[in-house]
Amino acid sequence: MHDGSGRIVVQGLTKQFGPVTAVQNLSFTVEPGSVTGFLGPNGAGKTTTLRMLLGLVTPTAGTGLINGRPFHQLGNPARVVGAVLEAQGFHAKRSARDHLRVYAAAMGVPDQRADQVLQLVGLGAAGDRKAGGFSLGMKQRLALATALLGDPQVLVLDEPANGLDPEGIAWLRQFLQSYARSGRTVLVSSHLLAEVEQTVDQVVIVSRGQTMYYGPLDNLRQSQRSRVLVQPSDTGALVTALQADGITAIEQVPDGRIAVTGVEAKQVADTALKAGVSIYGIQEEKADLEQLFFQLTNGQYAAPGVAQYPPQQPGGGSGYYAPPPGYQQPGYPPQGYQQQAGSGYYAPPPGYQQGAPQGTPPGTPPGTPPGTPPGGYQQQPPPPGQQQPGQGGFGGGA
Numbered sequence: 001m002h003d004g005s006g007r008i009v010v011q012g013l014t015k016q017f018g019p020v021t022a023v024q025n026l027s028f029t030v031e032p033g034s035v036t037g038f039l040g041p042n043g044a045g046k047t048t049t050l051r052m053l054l055g056l057v058t059p060t061a062g063t064g065l066i067n068g069r070p071f072h073q074l075g076n077p078a079r080v081v082g083a084v085l086e087a088q089g090f091h092a093k094r095s096a097r098d099h100l101r102v103y104a105a106a107m108g109v110p111d112q113r114a115d116q117v118l119q120l121v122g123l124g125a126a127g128d129r130k131a132g133g134f135s136l137g138m139k140q141r142l143a144l145a146t147a148l149l150g151d152p153q154v155l156v157l158d159e160p161a162n163g164l165d166p167e168g169i170a171w172l173r174q175f176l177q178s179y180a181r182s183g184r185t186v187l188v189s190s191h192l193l194a195e196v197e198q199t200v201d202q203v204v205i206v207s208r209g210q211t212m213y214y215g216p217l218d219n220l221r222q223s224q225r226s227r228v229l230v231q232p233s234d235t236g237a238l239v240t241a242l243q244a245d246g247i248t249a250i251e252q253v254p255d256g257r258i259a260v261t262g263v264e265a266k267q268v269a270d271t272a273l274k275a276g277v278s279i280y281g282i283q284e285e286k287a288d289l290e291q292l293f294f295q296l297t298n299g300q301y302a303a304p305g306v307a308q309y310p311p312q313q314p315g316g317g318s319g320y321y322a323p324p325p326g327y328q329q330p331g332y333p334p335q336g337y338q339q340q341a342g343s344g345y346y347a348p349p350p351g352y353q354q355g356a357p358q359g360t361p362p363g364t365p366p367g368t369p370p371g372t373p374p375g376g377y378q379q380q381p382p383p384p385g386q387q388q389p390g391q392g393g394f395g396g397g398a
């Protein structure tokens, strides 16, 4: 019926709702044994993608496969895929245990499994309580318990941290990681990078229905480029001197300082000294991951207090303003990621790809060295020793 690989393959998925392109040519692969974060701001197309993957929405184009099959060809899909799209739909007057027993019967697993999954999600003491009286966080846990009933090989969760308190979020992190470490596949969406940052092995970052980054979070982290903020006695003279030294990624920040990207403070200070320019203040600054996420998803430079300037015109005018690292003009493809040397200032962060062209799905495995060019992303061959459904020992099985 299916290949038992536990792999999710999204290939060229597209969904058009009338004039709205909710998802556009999205491609990625989620391997077993890993947690993949599916990240993007509100309206980016995450839920629509998950709904297509789970057979709830018909794609306009492309495919979403689990174990090599579309969802509706999985046979007893609840035994293969556990999914939570929203923590709703509980009968308010039914106890958590009874709710789970109804689902257990429908998918052919024994009643006792209800108590097992209640324990698993930390609701062991709340089994007799009516779901209608549950907090949002408890409903999230109950929804997760429902998804776990069939001891599925693949977990697909849409914003599972919504409504969870910090302790609940910490618990969820640990839970998802151990689930993946047992050889299962976990795909979890969020609009907050910080929420999943400590959990995920790789991320698919989407914006306006398109892939903005796909790869290990570490690669994105290592792509952060520092810049030097400097307060010179003579801005024009320092800029000229820097340019003469071949340093062209320079911008002005609103407080009057200039920001120089891709160099160390010492280099800027040495150039200033050579040019007879005094330095009144100098500081190295590193963009954090959250800023990179904003850049990728909003097309805006998110650092507070930093103005956006048009790209430098070769040889033209005052000509020393350049966009900050990673800056993207609104629209697509983003303009901020261009070649590093020569005409442009910015390299794409490792893993960045332009719209995931159909037929060449990316598939960089965790651990790919930083700096791997987008062209290096290829679909991975099946890893050896794939877990078969029902194996893996997490949660005891049904």
Ligand SMILES: Nc1ncnc2c1ncn2[C@@H]1O[C@H](COP(=O)(O)OP(=O)(O)OP(=O)(O)O)[C@@H](O)[C@H]1O
Pocket: 017, 020, 021, 022, 040, 041, 042, 043, 044, 045, 046, 047, 048, 049, 191
């Ligand atoms: N059934 C529908 N009919 C029309 N438009 C839709 C439908 N479902 C989603 N959309 C639109 O598709 C786009 C993507 O929505 P989607 O819910 O997939 O985004 P999302 O990333 O999950 O956002 P959120 O984090 O807010 O849930 C939005 O512009 C949304 O309005």
